[in-house]
Amino acid sequence: MHVCIFGGTTEGRLLSEFLSELNIKVDLHIATEYGEQFVRDLKNANVHQSRLDKQQMIELFENNDFDCVVDATHPFAKIVSQNIREAAGYCSLKYYRIIREAYKNEYPIYFECVEDIVSYLNDTKGNILLTTGSKDLDKFTGVIDYDKRIFVRILPMEDSLKRAIELGYSNKNIICMQGSFSEELNAAMINSIDAKFLVTKESAASGGFEEKINACIKTNINCLVLKMAEEEGITLKKFREIIRGSI
Template identity: 40%
Template sequence: MNFLVFGGTSEGRAVCRWLIRRGVSVTVSVATDYGGTLMEASGCRVFTGRLDEEEMVSRMERESFDCVIDATHPYAEEVSRNIRAACERVRLPRYRLGRKGEEMADCQLAPGPTESAELLTDTSGNILLTTGVKELHFFGKIPRERLYVRILPSVESLQMAEEAGVMSSHLICMQGPFSKALNAALLRQWDIRFLVTKCSGKAGGFSEKLEAAKETGVQVIAIGRPAGDEGMDWETLVRLLEEDYGLCEEEQR
């Protein structure tokens, strides 16, 4: 069997490992070289580069895939829409792997990055952004001396942060998720007063961020997940793949 997996996420890597252990040939599509490097260790064939709907259709038609698994980030709305549309056009089964939500106590919820930036307009004190480098432009009106940004350790992320005017001394280039202790240490190190994050679930270390913020007295602003295709949890995906493709149940993730 030949499966196509989209996503350089931790869930995507787990799916690839699970499939490979069951003798499935896996091709994975990731957006960046950094994501590709992480996926190569899983033992699958990797294609790197952002694809639009037409490019996805072309790749699906070129190769004899049995199904597609969308394990992209829960905030990658456009990518998931393109995957869904491409699969419908070529009539390929699609499985969307989602993330379980977390309790939203002890934080202020914002519907999007624009609203989260507006909440910070009349505040003072340092801000730690952990939303990803693509959201930096929403915070353009905030003085750069207040802004600390945690990004992935990739050339692309560094270039985008530099273009957004973030000072190099205010950049934290690390691959997460992070423990409560490390989050708390970073919040104390830079005297952070506000932490902006996405509701990224367990895989994104969301609860550890909340716990660290509570311990250090930091106000959390959480960007809510986009409405739409929430996807299924890990247990449901495994069960369906076993039932639909006869994959043997072996060790779990």
């Protein structure tokens, strides 16, 4: 078998490791150099660090004899998922979408979009620990006094740091760290910056989402969550079962 995987996510790495152990050939495509460092030593796996558009994906599929393509990209990378799905369909290639089973908790306040979170924060006072990553930093500049109120926690990548600075976030309010973070470390950060709000994206418990919520409960601050869109697909566990049944 020869499987093409998209996703520098935990799911992408775990799938690549699983297939590698079964001696199944894998081509893993990830978007960033940062994510590449976690999958360099996989056997039977070719790791490609690049961003492909739909046409480039079609060319990739046409020039390789893949048995299937697996979309293990981040739940919020909607355009990338759409491109993979459409390119696979164009090439009549079997497509699997790996979905995360979100950790459910009644404590947070859930929002449908970033703009709703910004609107909510503009009716409040107090510091904000923003943990949604660098992609939506531009949208959060809509928060009044964002350069003073918002402390951003982003990956230790040069382009992410540069983006935050160019958007006007205060240097002293930028935290560059690799997670996942424990409940204790989240709570320590919240207390150190005197945060009244933590903003995050809905995710699986394995992604550190549960620890963020528990830290908010522990420190008695509001947890604001951007909801993960519902989508069709299969879990990591189900895909493993499919592969085991086909070999």
